[in-house]
Amino acid sequence: MKYKFLVLSAMMIIALSGCASDINLPQPQKNGGMSLMEALSKRKSTREFNSEKRLTDQQLADLLWAACGLNREDKLTIPTALNKQEVSIYVIVPEGAYIYDAKSNALNVVNAKDIRELAGKQEFAQKALLNIAIVSDKEKMPNDLYAGTSAGAVMQNIYLWCAANEVGTVTRGSFDEDALADALRLNENQRIILVQTVGY
Numbered sequence: 001m002k003y004k005f006l007v008l009s010a011m012m013i014i015a016l017s018g019c020a021s022d023i024n025l026p027q028p029q030k031n032g033g034m035s036l037m038e039a040l041s042k043r044k045s046t047r048e049f050n051s052e053k054r055l056t057d058q059q060l061a062d063l064l065w066a067a068c069g070l071n072r073e074d075k076l077t078i079p080t081a082l083n084k085q086e087v088s089i090y091v092i093v094p095e096g097a098y099i100y101d102a103k104s105n106a107l108n109v110v111n112a113k114d115i116r117e118l119a120g121k122q123e124f125a126q127k128a129l130l131n132i133a134i135v136s137d138k139e140k141m142p143n144d145l146y147a148g149t150s151a152g153a154v155m156q157n158i159y160l161w162c163a164a165n166e167v168g169t170v171t172r173g174s175f176d177e178d179a180l181a182d183a184l185r186l187n188e189n190q191r192i193i194l195v196q197t198v199g200y
């Protein structure tokens with residue numbers, strides 16, 4: 001009886017604490033794919049997303065690497081002024097929110113709750129299975145223009161990966177910055193510049 005109670009309590013604690021845990025991503029696949037010129041021809045914004053079909057882990061790993069991964073020992077797929085590397089990307093999915101760790105090729109949990117309703121003011125964004133918040137750190141890069149430039153480079157990398165892989169996307173400036181920053185556990189130096197919805 002006592003044993004049963006302990007097992008039940010443990011199960012309840014696990015259920016209540018949410019099921020999000022850190023994720024080791026597959027190695028990104030860097031070969032093949034559509035030509036750059038073709039991807040540029042297909043780049044566009046879409047605002048209708050399938051509520052069931054998700055990207056595979058391999059696609060997510062490839063997308064995040066393209067967005068802002070390491071393409072050399074310690075440098076990124078985007079340029080940053082003075083190589084300050086002030087951008088972080090956060091992944092918002094039904095299981096919770098994660099920060100992308102490019103060095104470890106992993107997603108580390110920042111919030112184990114479903115925070116999708118904070119991902120944007122537009123309804124499709126709140127229901128989408130994947131949103132990516134592009135966040136800049138003022139302490140690393142105080143110049144807002146340069147911070148915006150880096151975020152724009154991430155944004156376009158996401159657009160191009162999506163175009164090349166026939167996945168839909170739209171970047172968005174419409175979201176409640178304070179509420180989302182809170183849910184992503186950002187510090188006072190971090191600023192969300194864009195949130196990009198990705199999916200089928």
Ligand SMILES: Cc1cc2nc3c(=O)[nH]c(=O)nc-3n(C[C@H](O)[C@H](O)[C@H](O)COP(=O)(O)O)c2cc1C
Nearest residue numbers: 043044045046047122155170171172173174175194
């Ligand atoms: C900085 C920025 C903010 C944007 N914010 C939004 C937004 O909040 N909601 C939205 O639906 N689209 C947003 N967009 C997408 C634009 O509306 C879209 O890029 C534009 O209409 C051109 O369409 P295209 O991307 O298909 O060429 C934004 C784009 C940029 C660059």
